[in-house]
Amino acid sequence: MEELPRKALPKMYYDYYSGGAEDEYTLKQNVEAFQGITIRPRILVDVSRINLSTTVLGYKISAPILVAPSAKHKWAHPEGEVATARAAAACDTIMILSYRSTCTIEEVASSCNAVRFFQCYTRYIYANIVQRAERCGYKAIFLTIDSPRLGRKEKDIKNKMVNPQLKNFEGLISTQDDGSNIEAFDANTAFDASFSWKDIGWLRSITNLPVLLKRAVEVGVDGIVVSNHGARQLDYAPPTISVLEEVVGAVKGKVPVLFDGGIRRGTDVLKALALGAQAVLIGRLAVYGLAAKGEYGVKRVIEMLRDELELTMALSGYPTLNHISRKHVRTKHERPR
Ligand code: FNR
Secondary structure, eight states, X not given: OOSHHHHHSOHHHHHHHHOOSTTOHHHHXXXXXXXXXXXXXXXXXXXXXXXXXXXXXXXXXXXXXXXOOOSOGGGTOTTHHHHHHHHHHHTTOOEEEETTOSSOHHHHHTTSOOOEEEEEOSOGGGHHHHHXXXXXXXXXXXXXXXXXXXXXXXXXXXXXXXXXXXXXXXXTSXXXXXXXXXXXXXXXXXXXXXXXXXXXXXXXXXXXXXXXEESOOOSSOSEEEEOOGGGTSSTTOOOHHHHHHHHHHHHTTSSOEEEESOOOSHHHHHHHHHTTOSEEEESHHHHHHHHHHHHHHHHHHHHHHHHHHHHHHHHHXXXXXXXXXXXXXXXXXXXXX
């Protein structure tokens, strides 16, 4: 599924989905850091029935794998985010819709009956968009806070990337550019460099929905996502799996901690759960599935990860997610016990 989009998509689109910031150091590290973690199997455990189901914010999902917010799905497939949403629903899991989607909040909401969350960035003009999502039945707001400015994705600049129409903004701001100035375009649609911790209260005041922060420790929010934006913002930020345990330790179970960045295998999911994540989000994998085979492709990606996680749990002797704990993985620097 990682290979198919490379062949199927025009270079500019493939580069947009797969690329990261600057040297792409963190991009590589996000994936490679998982390889430094090994799994300690238990044997002679009854694993005849494996249960992958769990809950996030009280909503039941079939496995601890959600679809991360990512922008511009119509570049991957003409049905765009509607196809991704249907695939997530078919897999009994939750999609977080990026506010920079190419289908509208309303189109995705009416595409199928399912629990969905909504992601936005920090900006006062988004009151309107957040409230639309709430009216359309989205169940939580994921606030992405690592983007006071746009990270420098040099492939997009070299490709003279032309942005598609972002339908959620129609009538709010001008959203078309001529491909010559991605930074100006993104500054217009996303980023507010002055937004800071004190403004989180404002966001909470305009919505009744639970608010989760991407990449932050708790400030009276309902949950956090340990994320470095798929290595698309600050290059040389640490790989997310390397900081997960520290964040989980600081949060002390007060709110759920979700995780994303570099999940490519079921074993990666198990490692993230063992280090304290309640569930993981997949970004690129979902978009690759969409580019390769539309709704069916996204569904297959989630199913493949779920199957791999189930096999990993059977082979390592953990029949339920509750059995998975910190002592079941060993990081590079730990000595054998
Ligand atoms: C993203 N991501 C992202 N995050 C967000 O909060 N809002 C957004 O609009 C986007 N857009 C976006 C586009 C593309 C093409 C990618 C690949 C990613 C980041 C995303 O939510 C998630 O943090 C990462 O994708 C997780 O890393 P992996 O799974 O791609 O390795």
